[in-house]
Amino acid sequence: MSTPLTPVLSDTWDAERSWTLDAYRARGGYDALRDALSRDPADLVQLVKDSGLRGRGGAGFPTGMKWGFLPPPDGGPRYLVVNADESEPGTCKDIPLMLASPHLLLEGVAITSFAIGCHHAFVYVRGEVLHVYRRLLRAVEEAYEAGLLGKDVLGTGYDLDVTVHAGAGAYICGEETALLDSLEGRRGQPRLKPPFPAVAGLYARPTVVNNVESVASVPAIVARGADWFTAMGTERSAGHGLFSLSGHVVRPGQYEAPLGVTLRELLDLAGGVRPGHELKFWTPGGSSTPIFTAEHLDVPLDYESVGAAGSMLGTRALQIFDETTCVVRAVTRWTEFYAHESCGKCTPCREGTYWLQQVLRRIEGGEGTEADLDLLLDLCDNILGRAFCALGDGATSPVTSSVQLFRDEYEAHITGGGCPFDHSRSALFEYTPRAPKALTGAGVHR
Structure with a gap:
């Protein structure tokens, strides 16, 4: 890295019983x-x-x-x-x-x-x-x-x-x-x-x-x-911060670094994308920020540079996805979250996130049409800037950015009658952990 890492917020995390x-x-x-x-x-x-x-x-x-x-x-x-x-x-x-x-x-x-x-x-x-x-x-x-x-x-x-x-x-x-x-x-x-x-x-x-x-x-x-x-960070984005790396990365976790560090540098610290795979897309600030691709590996992670590149630094939640991940599936899951968490106070968010969810599910299931892509963007236009708070705006970010960057993948779902990806390949584990069988006892119906 061009700038040495000095722990500040995480300085005491390695101490014995650090919380005392x-x-x-x-x-x-x-x-x-x-x-x-x-x-x-x-x-x-x-x-x-x-x-x-x-x-x-x-x-x-x-x-x-x-x-x-x-x-x-x-x-x-x-x-x-x-x-x-x-x-x-x-x-x-x-x-x-x-x-x-x-x-x-x-x-x-x-x-x-x-x-x-x-x-x-x-x-x-x-x-x-x-x-x-x-x-x-x-x-x-x-x-x-x-x-x-x-x-x-x-x-x-x-x-x-x-x-x-x-x-x-x-x-x-x-x-x-x-x-x-x-x-x-x-x-x-x-x-x-x-x-x-x-x-x-x-x-x-x-x-x-x-x-x-x-x-x-x-x-x-x-x-x-x-x-x-x-002295750390950039002129307008001073200081240090915690960068959360998760997903298809060898060593996920918290990485404290000056603002302005790049994902390429952070991936070097984290061991890179999992072996045998390559970066497909990632979020610079959580799921409510427009997604980036491998072309953005060297964008400085500060407020101004990320904004100029078309996204937002947000909470510095860097979710890493390799080529095994279906963009449509990922965006649909995020949208389902926002539709569920909408408080319902304003119509653009309450109704808009619901219909985004329905259209995305239709496309992912292979029942969508070419017109649904225009419908998605039209729905986003009617939510963006019209919701009572930032939840509605955030819900549109992964939709609009993914259609812009991966429109061919959406079209493949439509023309192919379903998702072309094997979702088991994108799993982080070789098997899906299962919850243990419920114990019999009080409150358990048999």
Whole structure:
């Protein structure tokens, strides 16, 4: 690689029992919090602005600027909400971070809360990841016991409470305003904006909503400075990030690297595409981003370069597919996910994702027509930019990009009366793991 890799977010992951407070403090954990509490909160906000840290949840909005949108204090509460509702297909960076180093997140929560004048922060995590939820709860408990949270944090007079909230598993709650509604006990659906959360968020009070990785990046910036952070990455996409490689790759996993790294470099680290096969297509930022092909192997993975190439960096979820994969089948499965997870609030998304699903299933099953390809694109045009939130837009991305890049494959399904691929060849395992037979006992009908 052209740039050496230096672990930052993943620095403590190899420590024994890395999730414990003792392991985290042994490597300098919470030193940045002590430093931050001695500074002026406005200086901390400016520091994060100067660092160029952009939101790591997908949109890439400047984090410090988001903090600066809060109105002046009026004597009432203001909140920090950490969006840990990770559920984008292919995205799997926040969960391992919280599992391996929950205290890194909590230190970032404490610093961020102090900087924005917040005394009660919330971490909204997916209820399905029970092991992560329990680990966060234990980490919060350890932090309270050590005086790192609660009353008079580290003897500075600053008070901070942290609540870990388990969601019920709705993808839509990854959208920040739907998350806030869910946190308030209502059905998770996007809110009309404006007002934006910075003005009227949780309980109608000024609120900052940040992604896990965004908040976890703050302690190192405080400890090492803005110049250290901007020395990595590119001019407009500064810093480092976790890149999640999954699919047909020899060593899937989390790879921490500066923004601007290429998939070719990451594949070298990951052992390449599985032996005997070649790259066919991949997602640069999860399934809601337009797909790329082998022609894009050298596109720098930063917000500007990926955007200029026709996709979005998103959550840096790099799903790798080799030549054994049917594009139509993959896109159909993604679309089925979005149709299932649509909250139903707006017509373009509710009806549009349903009909995308029906048409794609028809084509995959060999019952489609040439006109169905135009119908797919027409449906996407009627969803894009007209949905209430980004879910509808995201659902169209793999459809439109796959038709553009692999139209001949769609036509093969239509003219050939079905899928020409042997799906067993694309499996990552030589056999399909099967669940064990249900045990007889209470609640089991015989």
